[in-house]
Amino acid sequence: MDYHDLFDLKKNKRIGIMGGTFDPIHYGHLVTAETARSEFALEKVIFVPSGNPPHKSEAMVTRKEQRYLMTVLATAANPYFEVSRVEIERPGQSYAIDTVREFKSKMDEDSELYFITGADAIFEIVTWKDVDGLFDRCTFIAATRPGFNLDALREKLLKRLPIEYLKKIIPLEVPAMAISSTDIRQRIRNNRTVKYLLPEEVENFIYKNKLYRVDH
Ligand code: ATP
Ligand code: MG
Numbered sequence: 001m002d003y004h005d006l007f008d009l010k011k012n013k014r015i016g017i018m019g020g021t022f023d024p025i026h027y028g029h030l031v032t033a034e035t036a037r038s039e040f041a042l043e044k045v046i047f048v049p050s051g052n053p054p055h056k057s058e059a060m061v062t063r064k065e066q067r068y069l070m071t072v073l074a075t076a077a078n079p080y081f082e083v084s085r086v087e088i089e090r091p092g093q094s095y096a097i098d099t100v101r102e103f104k105s106k107m108d109e110d111s112e113l114y115f116i117t118g119a120d121a122i123f124e125i126v127t128w129k130d131v132d133g134l135f136d137r138c139t140f141i142a143a144t145r146p147g148f149n150l151d152a153l154r155e156k157l158l159k160r161l162p163i164e165y166l167k168k169i170i171p172l173e174v175p176a177m178a179i180s181s182t183d184i185r186q187r188i189r190n191n192r193t194v195k196y197l198l199p200e201e202v203e204n205f206i207y208k209n210k211l212y213r214v215d216h
Pocket of ligand 1: 019020021022023027028029032116117118119120121122143174176177178179180181182183
């Protein structure tokens with residue numbers, strides 16, 4: 001792939017990746033990324049909107065350029081946040097391992113990559129492409145809401161993953177967890193308010209482009 005992001009990965013030692021469909025991006029994503037940045041002393045968090053998510057069919061997802069633009073709008077004011085187009089530009093399905101490999105190849109040998117996900121996504125990790133390759137290259141930060149039963153998740157994961165891998169999954173308690181893109185899309189379809197669930201710039205973009213009006 002010829003595409004290169006504008007930001008430089010060489011000068012940072014601790015980098016976070018926040019992958020997602022971001023359809024649309026909301027304060028759950030942003031609070032999680034910012035909390036991870038601050039708690040884990042990350043120098044940069046790179047948001048990576050997926051191009052063609054393997055788990056979601058194309059007709060059901062908003063055009064990738066629009067999801068990318070919403071991610072840029074939502075992250076523009078945070079000096080630690082960047083948005084990568086690698087998955088948008090890469091043909092075929094988007095797999096985390098391809099992105100992780102690409103970032104790692106551009107980072108210094110001794111720098112560390114942290115993959116930030118919601119705890120719901122962490123359980124699905126066992127179904128992701130090249131799980132061994134992922135655990136080889138990064139540490140996972142699993143965002144949970146206050147009161148989330150982490151022990152139950154650990155037990156479930158232990159049946160599917162080696163213990164060395166489990167040690168590379170670090171929980172992070174995050175507020176504002178009840179927000180989801182699914183709920184926001186539904187609210188818009190039903191003419192209900194989404195104010196304060198996502199940045200105003202993103203909300204305006206959604207109305208201007210008439211996103212989420214039709215039921216798929
Ligand atoms: P959808 O409802 O369409 O599945 P979503 O809100 O889960 O969307 P995604 O783009 O699928 O958003 O999620 C990207 C990443 O952000 C995933 O790792 C997911 O677990 C995490 N995430 C989603 N919502 C939250 C939230 N409220 N707080 C923390 N993490 C979240
Ligand atoms: Mg989701």
